[in-house]
Amino acid sequence: MDRSRSSPLGRGLVHVALLAYTALCLAPVLLVVVNSFKSRRAIFAAPLTWPDASSFDLVGYRTVLGQGVFLNYFINSMIVTVGSIAAVLLFGAMAAFALSEYRFRLNTALGLFLALGIMVPIRLGTVSILQMMVAARLVDTHLGLILIYTAQGLPVAVFILSEFMQGVSKDLKDAGRIDGLGEYTIFFRLVLPLVRPALATVAVFTMVPIWNDLWFPLIVAPGEATRTVTLGAQSFIGQFVTNWNAVLAALTLAILPVLALYLAFSRQLIRGITAGAVK
Amino acid sequence: MTDVDHLALDAPLPALAAPGAAPARRHRLHIAVFLAPALLVYTAVMIVPLFDTLRLALYTRVDGVSAFVGLANFRALFGEPRWSEHLWSALGNNLVFFxxxxxxxxxxxxxxxxxxxxxxxxxxxxxRTAFFLPTMLSFVIVGFTWKLILSPIWGVTPMLLGAVGLKGWFHPWLGQESSALITLALISVWQYVGIPMMLIYAALLGIPDEVVEAAELDGITGFSQFLKIKLPLIWPTIGICSILTFVGNFNAFDLIYTVQGALAGPNFSTDILGTFLFRTFFGNQLQLGDPNMGAAIATVMFAIILVGVSVYLFGIQRRMRRYQF
Incomplete structure (x- = not known):
């Protein structure tokens, strides 16, 4: 066997390098979270220590939550993200089913049509999208954002899902047809449950860019009532820029839900990425 | 919108239907019903606006009325110094960023x-979980976090540098024209290394054991095994990572807006196409918003991305040797 790979010294060096990079990834986030629980004096005097009894202070959180708007921002982000994911999954799965199940003349052309949306970012259409949203009175609404993110997420969703749907047993569907099931029943009752893992992967992929987007909330829904967490944190921090407690607390509040979701779904997400790439 | 959107770039395009797919005639209505919602939203909210933006680039607004001006916006963009200076500087900065x-x-x-x-x-x-974590965070979080860490007011960075005796090396990097763009690019790299790492990791795992064992029998091990055997096998994946980065970088915006604001300071030294588009289209302290000039800039970005993707698809990807196992 290969000696260089199994030598304890080589292994040790690899772990040193990996741990060093782990520290580089985690330390900035940790620094913000830890300092958000400290008093202003401790933030500046000893930024690199854990909070103790004398330096522990929640004044930042009181300032942020006292504004009373952050909860609203979270609700807005939830509505927009969940709404978009639901639409992307349902519409995407339906289209993927049509493209993978039936042979028809426009099949390839439609595949190419959707591929355009994978390569060109939707942001480049912003000028026209804003005009359209103004005309349809969808500025500062959840629906406006949901429509944009649905269009953004659909092309990739259709590609991933149709690849998975090709793997669903044809015999199973034909057996359903012989038993008199309609095409819609076959789709909802037979095919959808079988591609559930793919749906989860698409959901995670779709969710991250939507939750984190700053561009469209800034342009299409900047109003206080529909502001998402990402835009809300951006404008809040801009406003409180000299109040370090509040800034650190706001950042922590924006990080924690993402962190929780990530730790819950990281296995799914990483498997999704690697599965897509191996293929 | 992160690069994750564009993962399926490498998927084979035609023939989505499985070989044994059902013939269409009996199901024409079903096909239409299944396709309608997705095609409707995608066409109306993405494709039509994309092409409408190209069209708007040929118009201008005079006293609230839209008037066709042909390529005048592009002549102004490339010819008039008040536009072209910003365009070339944004383009140059974008290239450095990339x-x-x-x-x-x-x-x-x-x-x-x-x-x-x-x-x-x-x-x-x-x-893996740790390395991918920054990729999950929004630019707003990443931007402000690094802005605080590099801030001379907080002093975390000088303190850390001081601990290793390099306190003199510290400068307010984000505030200096000479270093702001590079610093922002490094922050962006810090955030997005997770994506190439993950894709290449998957590609490496996909190399069959027999290939590696054969190399070992020939006495090729360790680092030379990586260079001679594994690296050639993962070039296609590195190509995908590069084109994802290209598309992502040439419509980047959020990080620079968060850290430096719409004016991409200091003195426009971090201005890239995304911030230039936003400023022109949306307006700011210095100028009123101009949707038609914004559309012209979006058209230039569209062309750059199209050229980049075409060069990759037809020039690079075709020449790369792919190995079937």
Missing amino acids: LIHMLLQNPIGVALAAMLSLPRLRGGAFY
Whole structure:
């Protein structure tokens, strides 16, 4: 066997390098979270220590939550993200089913049509999208954002899902047809449950860019009532820029839900990425 | 919108239907019903606006009325100094931004992936989770976090540098024209290394054991095995990572807006196409918004991305040797 790979010294060096990079990834986030629980004096005097009894202070959180708007921002982000994911999954799965199940003349052309949306970012259409949203009175609404993110997420969703749907047993569907099931029943009752893992992967992929987007909330829904967490944190921090407690607390509040979701779904997400790439 | 959107770029385009797919005639109505919602939203909210933006670039607004002006907006954009100076500076900065990504993101990604894919490595899942964490955070979080860390007011960075005796090296990097753009590119690399790392890691895992064993029998081991056997097999993946980075970089906006504001300071030294588009289209302290000029800039970005993707698809990807196992 290969000696260089199994030598304890080589292994040790690899772990040193990996741990060093782990520290580089985690330390900035940790620094913000830890300092958000400290008093202003401790933030500046000893930024690199854990909070103790004398330096522990929640004044930042009181300032942020006292504004009373952050909860609203979270609700807005939830509505927009969940709404978009639901639409992307349902519409995407339906289209993927049509493209993978039936042979028809426009099949390839439609595949190419959707591929355009994978390569060109939707942001480049912003000028026209804003005009359209103004005309349809969808500025500062959840629906406006949901429509944009649905269009953004659909092309990739259709590609991933149709690849998975090709793997669903044809015999199973034909057996359903012989038993008199309609095409819609076959789709909802037979095919959808079988591609559930793919749906989860698409959901995670779709969710991250939507939750984190700053561009469209800034342009299409900047109003206080529909502001998402990402835009809300951006404008809040801009406003409180000299109040370090509040800034650190706001950042922590924006990080924690993402962190929780990530730790819950990281296995799914990483498997999704690697599965897509191996293929 | 992160680069994750564009993962399926490498998927074969035609023939989505499985070989044994059902003939269409009986199902024409079903096909229409299944396709309608997705095609409707996608066409109305993405495709039509994309092409409408190209059209708007040929118009201008005079006293609230839209008037066709042909290529005048582009002549102004490239010819009039008040536009062209910003355009060329944004384009140049964007190129620098992209080059720094290419120089660092792929090599770091390859190095991390190579270490993670060592057989019987302990703690692999932990490392992967940690390395991918910054990619999950929004630019707003990442931007402000690094702005605080690099801030001379907080002093965390000088303190850390002081601990290793390099206190004199500290400068307010984000505030200096000479270093702000590079610093922002490094922050962006820090955030997005996770994507190439993950894709290359998957590609390395996909190399069959027989190939590696054959190399070992021939006495090719360790680092030379990586260079001679594994690296050639993962070039296509590195190509995908590069084109993802290209598309992502040439419509980047959020990080620079968060850290430096719409004016992409200091003195426009961090202005890239995304911030230039936003400023022109939306307006700011210095100028009123001009949707038609914004559309012209979006058209230029569209062309750049199209050229980049075409060069990759027809020039690079076709010449790359792919190995079927």
